[in-house]
Amino acid sequence: MNLKQLAEELGLSQTTVSRALNGYPEVSEGTRRRVQEAAEQHNYRPNTRAKGLATGRSMMIGHVIPASTQHEMVNPVFGDFVAGASIACANRGYDTMFTRVDDGDEEAAYRSLMGKGSVDGVILQVPKIHDSRIALLKRIGLPFAVHGRSSDVTDSYNWVDVNNTSAFRRATEFLIDLGHRRIALINGLEIMDFAKRRRDGYTSALEAAGIAVDPSLMSSEEMTEVSGHHQTRDLLESATPPTAILVASMISALGVRRAIEEAGLKMGKDISVITHDDDLSYLKNGQDVPIFTATRSSVRNAGSILAEILIDSIATPLSPPRHKLLEAELVVGRSTGPAPA
Amino acid sequence: MNLKQLAEELGLSQTTVSRALNGYPEVSEGTRRRVQEAAEQHNYRPNTRAKGLATGRSMMIGHVIPASTQHEMVNPVFGDFVAGASIACANRGYDTMFTRVDDGDEEAAYRSLMGKGSVDGVILQVPKIHDSRIALLKRIGLPFAVHGRSSDVTDSYNWVDVNNTSAFRRATEFLIDLGHRRIALINGLEIMDFAKRRRDGYTSALEAAGIAVDPSLMSSEEMTEVSGHHQTRDLLESATPPTAILVASMISALGVRRAIEEAGLKMGKDISVITHDDDLSYLKNGQDVPIFTATRSSVRNAGSILAEILIDSIATPLSPPRHKLLEAELVVGRSTGPAPA
DNA sequence: TACGCCATCCAAAGCGCTTTGAAAGGCGAG
DNA sequence: CTCGCCTTTCAAAGCGCTTTGGATGGCGTA
Numbered sequence: 001m002n003l004k005q006l007a008e009e010l011g012l013s014q015t016t017v018s019r020a021l022n023g024y025p026e027v028s029e030g031t032r033r034r035v036q037e038a039a040e041q042h043n044y045r046p047n048t049r050a051k052g053l054a055t056g057r058s059m060m061i062g063h064v065i066p067a068s069t070q071h072e073m074v075n076p077v078f079g080d081f082v083a084g085a086s087i088a089c090a091n092r093g094y095d096t097m098f099t100r101v102d103d104g105d106e107e108a109a110y111r112s113l114m115g116k117g118s119v120d121g122v123i124l125q126v127p128k129i130h131d132s133r134i135a136l137l138k139r140i141g142l143p144f145a146v147h148g149r150s151s152d153v154t155d156s157y158n159w160v161d162v163n164n165t166s167a168f169r170r171a172t173e174f175l176i177d178l179g180h181r182r183i184a185l186i187n188g189l190e191i192m193d194f195a196k197r198r199r200d201g202y203t204s205a206l207e208a209a210g211i212a213v214d215p216s217l218m219s220s221e222e223m224t225e226v227s228g229h230h231q232t233r234d235l236l237e238s239a240t241p242p243t244a245i246l247v248a249s250m251i252s253a254l255g256v257r258r259a260i261e262e263a264g265l266k267m268g269k270d271i272s273v274i275t276h277d278d279d280l281s282y283l284k285n286g287q288d289v290p291i292f293t294a295t296r297s298s299v300r301n302a303g304s305i306l307a308e309i310l311i312d313s314i315a316t317p318l319s320p321p322r323h324k325l326l327e328a329e330l331v332v333g334r335s336t337g338p339a340p341a
Numbered sequence: 342m343n344l345k346q347l348a349e350e351l352g353l354s355q356t357t358v359s360r361a362l363n364g365y366p367e368v369s370e371g372t373r374r375r376v377q378e379a380a381e382q383h384n385y386r387p388n389t390r391a392k393g394l395a396t397g398r399s400m401m402i403g404h405v406i407p408a409s410t411q412h413e414m415v416n417p418v419f420g421d422f423v424a425g426a427s428i429a430c431a432n433r434g435y436d437t438m439f440t441r442v443d444d445g446d447e448e449a450a451y452r453s454l455m456g457k458g459s460v461d462g463v464i465l466q467v468p469k470i471h472d473s474r475i476a477l478l479k480r481i482g483l484p485f486a487v488h489g490r491s492s493d494v495t496d497s498y499n500w501v502d503v504n505n506t507s508a509f510r511r512a513t514e515f516l517i518d519l520g521h522r523r524i525a526l527i528n529g530l531e532i533m534d535f536a537k538r539r540r541d542g543y544t545s546a547l548e549a550a551g552i553a554v555d556p557s558l559m560s561s562e563e564m565t566e567v568s569g570h571h572q573t574r575d576l577l578e579s580a581t582p583p584t585a586i587l588v589a590s591m592i593s594a595l596g597v598r599r600a601i602e603e604a605g606l607k608m609g610k611d612i613s614v615i616t617h618d619d620d621l622s623y624l625k626n627g628q629d630v631p632i633f634t635a636t637r638s639s640v641r642n643a644g645s646i647l648a649e650i651l652i653d654s655i656a657t658p659l660s661p662p663r664h665k666l667l668e669a670e671l672v673v674g675r676s677t678g679p680a681p682a
Numbered sequence: 683t684a685c686g687c688c689a690t691c692c693a694a695a696g697c698g699c700t701t702t703g704a705a706a707g708g709c710g711a712g
Numbered sequence: 713c714t715c716g717c718c719t720t721t722c723a724a725a726g727c728g729c730t731t732t733g734g735a736t737g738g739c740g741t742a
Contacts, residue, residue, distance in 0.1 A: 001456075002698055013722045018700060028720065045456030049393040050698030053727045058390065060438075065424075078420045083406075086441050095459065096439040097401075100427050115342075115386030117728095118436065225595075226628050251623060254595055258632075261602050282592060287567050291599075343728055354692045359730060369690065391728030394697045458698095 001042045010038055021046070052117075060095045061085070061310065062119035064109060067102050077299045078125075080280050081147060084303025085123060092311045094120070107136055114142045121310050123147065128191045143317070145310035147302060150193050158313055159323045160306040164194050167295035167328035168201030168246065171274045174293075174330065175244045176209045179339035180272060183211075184242035186231050186252055187220040195220060198248060198276070217242055228255030236263050236271075243339045244272040250283055253292055257335075272336040276328070290333030297328040342383045351379055362387070393458075402430050402651065403438045403460035405450060418640045419466075421621050422488060425644025426464060433652045435461070448477055455483045462651050464488065469532045484658070486651035488643060491534055499654055500664045501647040505535050508636035508669035509542030509587065512615045515634075515671065516585045517550045520680035521613060524552075525583035527572050527593055528561040536561060539589060539617070558583055569596030577604050584680045585613040591624055594633055598676075613677040617669070631674030638669040 007014045012035070020027045020035035027035075038044075052058050063082060086096040097119060101109040110133070113119050121143035124133055130152035137144045138155065145158035175183050185202050188195040199220075203213050216238065221227040228247060235242055236259065247253040253275035260267050267273055277285045277294035279301075285291055309322045348355045353376070361368045361376035368376075379385075393399050404423060427437040438460060442450040451474070454460050462484035465474055471493035478485045479496065486499035516524050526543050529536040540561075544554050557579065562568040569588060576583055577600065588594045594616035601608050608614055618626045618635035620642075626632055650663045 003700095004698075014699080015701080015723080016721055019721095022700085026720065031720080043452060043456060045453055047394075047698050048457040048459040049390040049399060050727090051700080052390040053388075053394055053729085054698080054700040056727070082439070083441065086439055090441060098423070098427055098437040098439065100424065100431060111384060112386055115384060116389040118389040224623055224625060226625050230628075257599075282565055284565060284567050287571075344730095345728075355729080356693080356731080357691055360691090363730085367690065372690080387730095388728050391697090392730080394699085395728080395730040397697070 001044045003044075003046065006035075006038060006042060006044050009042075010035060056117075058118055058120050059093055060097050060119045061089050061307065062097045062099060062113055062122040064106070064113070064122055064124070065098065065100050066106060067100060077278050077280065079282070080278065080298075080300040081125065081303040083281075084298075084300035085307040086303075088304040088307035089311065092308075094307075094311060106133060110136060110142060111140060114140050121145070121314050123306060123310060127193050129193050129196050131193070143310065143314050145306050145313070147306055148194055149323075151196060156321045157323075158306075158309050158321045160302050160309065160326065161323075162194075162297045162302070162326045162328050164197035164328075165201040165204075167276065167297070167330075168198040169205045170201075170328075170330055171246055171293075171295050172202050172205035173209075175246070175272060175274065175336070176205065176211070178244075178272065178336065180242075180244040181211055181339070182214070182217065182240065182242040183244045183246060184217040184235050185219070186228060186245060186247045186256065187218065188223045188248045190220045195248065202246060223249040223252045225251055225255040225258075228252030229259045230255075232256045232259035233263070236260070236265070242271070244274070244336070247273060247275040250275055250277050250280065250285065250292070250294075268335045268337045270340060272339070274336060277331070285331070286333060290331050291335065293333045293336040294331050295328040296331050297326055302326060342385045343388065344385075347376075347379060347383060347385050350383075351376060397458075399459055399461050400434055401436045401438050401460045402426070402648065403440060403454055403463040405447070405454070405463055405465070406439065406441045407447060408441060408443050418619050418621065420623070421619065421639075421641040422466065422644040424622075425639075425641035426648040427644075429645040429648035430652065433649075435648075435652060447474060451477060451483060452481060455481050462486070462655050464647060464651060468534050470534050470537050472534070484651065484655050486647050486654070488647055489535055490664075492537065497662045498664075499647075499650050499662045501643050501650065501667065502664075503535075503638045503643070503667050503669050505538035505669075506542040506545075508617065508638070508671075509539040510546040511542075511669075511671055512587055512634075512636050513543050513546035514550075516587070516613060516615065516677070517546065517552070519585075519613065519677065521583075521585040522552055522680070523555070523558065523581065523583040523585070525558040525576050525586045526560070527569060527586060527588045527597065528559065529564045529589045531561045536589065543587060564590040564593045566592055566596040566599075569593030570600045571596075573597045573600035574604070577601070577606070583612070585615070585677070588614060588616040591616055591618050591621065591626065591633070591635075609676045609678045611681060613680070615677060618672070626672070627674060631672050632676065634674045634677040635672050636669040637672050638667055643667060 003014050003017060007017045010017060016027060017035050020032040021039060089096050099109060124144055124146045127146055127148045127150040131150040134150055134153050134157055147160060149159050149161045172183060187199055190196055206213050219231045221231060245256060247256050253273060256273055257267055260271055265271050274293045277296040278299040279296055285294055305324055313319060344355050344358060348358045351358060357368060358376050361373040362380060430437050440450060465485055465487045468487055468489045468491040472491040475491055475494050475498055488501060490500050490502050513524060528540055531537055547554050560572045562572060586597060588597050594614060597614055598608055601612055606612050615634045618637040620637055620639040626635055646665055654660060
């Protein structure tokens with residue numbers, strides 16, 4: 001059933017039917033009701049492509065996933081972030097689309113999305129410290145919003161980010177207050193912006209407490225269970241192991257815990273652990289008492305806010321970019337305790 | 342830049358330009374090259390919606406995620422499965438779209454996707470034992486393919502599934518061979534088809550070995566870390582705890598391991614564990630030696646195969662449905678050992 | 683020279699919708 | 713009764729592409 005058929009059936013013009021369904025005022029209430037009922041009854045839905053062609057909008061938000069970041073961090077948070085974003089999009093009538101891009105083809109991919117007109121805007125994830133995608137998108141004029149920030153980019157743009165620096169400063173201070181002095185940082189890859197900020201928070205807290213930053217206590221890798229495990233094992237096997245470890249992700253933290261237990265140590269007693277927790281719905285940090293002491297911030301919530309910002313900026317293209325800095329909450333669980341004497 | 346402009350610039354008709362770009366034979370090679378170069382140079386991409394309108398195809402594959410299954414199992418495998426499917430789709434020129442659906446609105450959602458013409462086909466995940474979506478999609482004529490099967494549906498349809506029954510039978514036999522007699526099963530929700538099949542495999546192996554099936558050793562819940570943990574704790578606290586546990590997912594298995602270690606037991610020595618491993622790229626089962634003995638089957642690979650099947654069936658609507666049963670591989674890791682005397 | 687046949691290219695219709703510009707009808711004011 | 717003004721409805725153009733059904737011209741053949 002298409003508009004033409006529906007109009008014929010009702011004995012009205014396509015114009016009137018279209019207007020009735022789209023809530024325009026130039027239609028009498030009686031007619032509108034009649035049209036709506038007929039549409040309902042025939043299960044009529046305007047064809048997306050035709051509507052898009054006519055309006056010039058695709059009502060679609062794109063997520064572009066570079067192949068290289070598929071292992072780095074995207075996957076774990078991916079599901080929840082996207083869920084948050086896509087629910088927000090759906091509420092505003094937007095669909096969600098995915099594009100996976102081979103490394104190096106990013107420019108082509110964005111140009112293609114823009115050229116083909118398949119999306120009205122895109123969401124970027126895990127920006128690097130210097131991320132050329134932002135300048136690129138500005139240049140080609142494709143609306144976008146970033147989950148995270150890119151330190152080297154001074155232009156303003158839409159973003160939502162967790163305050164990684166303050167979260168990790170706070171976590172480090174918490175450990176220092178518990179008497180820890182040898183605190184390790186198991187970070188994500190430090191080309192990633194969030195990783196740099198977390199490190200900054202960590203080092204600034206150490207420095208403020210007069211503790212020398214020890215490079216041998218810091219490592220940065222992809223955030224997987226396996227890598228968390230071997231980084232921790234290396235730390236524990238060193239001559240002077242840390243008494244506390246700060247971890248950048250729940251996934252890594254699972255590996256950290258495994259290494260600790262394999263070494264016959266007890267987490268929260270022999271060694272303390274704080275992790276960042278994206279509050280993933282399928283990897284909850286315990287039910288009532290958290291397993292890990294953690295800096296927690298819902299990535300799902302971030303997705304939702306970011307989608308709103310992007311859609312608003314599509315609706316009013318001339319308005320200035322918006323952004324939001326979310327503060328992570330420090331939840332105290334069983335993985336932290338006083339430094340061993 | 343659109344087709345009209347490009348055609349004007351070249352001094353050709355839109356027809357010729359379109360044909361040149363789409364590889365039709367009625368264009369001389371010289372002209373084709375000239376057109377291709379101009380298109381390249383002006384960065385021309387045919388507008389998706391216009392093309393879709395004209396051809397009647399959207400070149401889009403949809404994934405529909407019911408809200409209720411968002412916690413159940415979808416999330417962990419979600420990322421990898423979708424990655425596999427979307428790469429395969431992209432190779433065939435298809436984009437990937439997501440729709441999240443509130444419970445009970447599934448019928449409306451599929452009808453809407455169909456009516457709006459926004460997708461050429463959809464992929465279904467985690468079917469239940471009796472899943473009404475399959476009949477619905479057949480009824481409304483929207484091409485689809487299922488990741489998994491639905492036992493109660495006798496009609497034929499496109500699917501890809503792991504042989505859950507044989508995988509879990511094999512795993513159970515492996516434990517029996519190691520001398521285990523009290524083997525527990527921590528399963529996913531048993532309305533889900535895969536969970537039923539895994540249970541069938543488990544019970545059939547027990548029966549074949551003349552071991553009575555003990556309902557107190559079987560539980561079925563959402564497959565999260567937290568639920569794996571408390572189900573294991575309950576098992577271990579019972580009067581006659583199992584000597585081995587079969588687990589339906591890596592995520593649950595992480596919780597299982599935590600409970601085992603909290604109880605002061607050693608996995609692989611005091612108690613054996615076998616899990617199903619979807620070979621998730623961000624939650625690898627160890628690097629060289631697997632952490633867990635596992636029935637392994639790449640969900641990413643399944644996604645890829647399923648997408649191919651769906652796209653083929655869209656291309657040739659009259660061809661009979663296709664399906665593929667993947668055999669899981671039993672990888673032996675450190676989590677299993679002889680039953681304690 | 684005349685004819686027919688390819689190879690190559692084109693004009694125009696059509697996909698299903700929105701939206702502009704105009705017509706038709708109803709009604710009160712003059 | 714006529715005029716002008718709303719309100720309600722409509723015909724038709726246009727969005728950017730594909731595709732049908734020609735047109736055109738070059739070339740070999742008779």
